[in-house]
Amino acid sequence: MLELALLIPLLAQSLPEGPGKELVEVICTACHDTNRIVAKQGTKAEWQSRVLEMLQECPDVAQDERDKIVNYLAKSFPKHxxxxxxxxxxxxxxxxxxxxxxxxxxxxxxxxxxxxxxxxxxxxxxxxxxxxxxxxxxxxx
Ligand code: HEC
Incomplete structure (x- = not known):
């Protein structure tokens, strides 16, 4: 089992450091891995509407957590x-x-x-x- 434990972090596409990273790791990986996220760029408004859409069926995610997620994504994966x-x-x-x-x-x-x-x-x-x-x-x- 040791080999598997070592492999898992390598398989997951790592996210850049920053406030909000842990929230994304926990909340945004419920349905897909982070590869889908790191492949995208967006303005703050674009990330805002994506997060709103993604969390439609997750009413238990609080507004301040949503705001932190949006800020993290807009800063880490900005639109070029x-x-x-x-x-x-x-x-x-x-x-x-x-x-x-x-x-x-x-x-x-x-x-x-x-x-x-x-x-x-x-x-x-x-x-x-x-x-x-x-x-x-x-x-x-
Ligand atoms: C309830 C399940 C669920 C959760 C939770 C979820 N997603 Fe998704 N996500 C999906 C599904 C299903 C798709 C594929 C369908 C699509 O492309 O619209 C997707 C696709 C995506 C895409 C690619 C969409 C595109 O424009 O190509 C991005 C980016 C994304 N999710 C980001 C996030 C972020 C950021 C979070 C956390 C706030 C999140 N997702 C949480 C279900 C989820």
């Missing part, structure tokens, strides 16, 4: 966005920017061509550079 092809609305949602900042990125792109790195995005005067640093792992070029 290609800043050279996405619309302002998509950029706004995926990078948590204001509508004005997202529109400025699209206008800059139309005037100056493609972005290649976060440094290029920082040239857009209307955009807060600190916000870009916080989400740079989600940006594709």
């Amino acid at each position: 966005v290609n800043v050279n092809t996405a619309s302002a609305k998509e950029i706004e949602a995926a990078l948590e920017l204001s509508a004005k900042e997202a529109e400025a990125i699209v206008t800059f792109r139309q005037d100056n061509g493609k972005f290649h790195a976060v440094q290029d995005l920082k040239k857009v005067a209307a955009v807060d550079s600190a916000k870009l640093d916080a989400v740079k792992d989600r940006i594709e070029y």
Whole structure:
């Protein structure tokens, strides 16, 4: 039996550390394993509606636990966005920017061509550079 006990952790797709991880491990594996979860990306709103749908028949999961799960998933599996092809609305949602900042990125792109790195995005005067640093792992070029 020792071999089996050693194998189980290897088979389960491991989740990144963070507050809410244990809740996901316990609550979200009742019907399927975590492979289904780690394969997905989403904005906070998208994770919110997925969690709502998944837990429809689990009324015993409290609201604060649901909120923690959504925050964990939105942070661990955020939506990626290609800043050279996405619309302002998509950029706004995926990078948590204001509508004005997202529109400025699209206008800059139309005037100056493609972005290649976060440094290029920082040239857009209307955009807060600190916000870009916080989400740079989600940006594709
Ligand atoms: C009551 C059973 C049940 C629980 C609990 C459950 N799921 Fe699911 N989940 C399913 C079923 C059934 C599917 C496949 C059907 C589908 O794709 O809609 C699925 C599919 C998924 C998918 C893939 C859907 C897609 O868009 O392709 C994701 C992501 C997911 N679940 C996340 C979660 C998360 C996060 C939790 C915990 C909050 C959770 N699930 C808890 C039953 C469950």
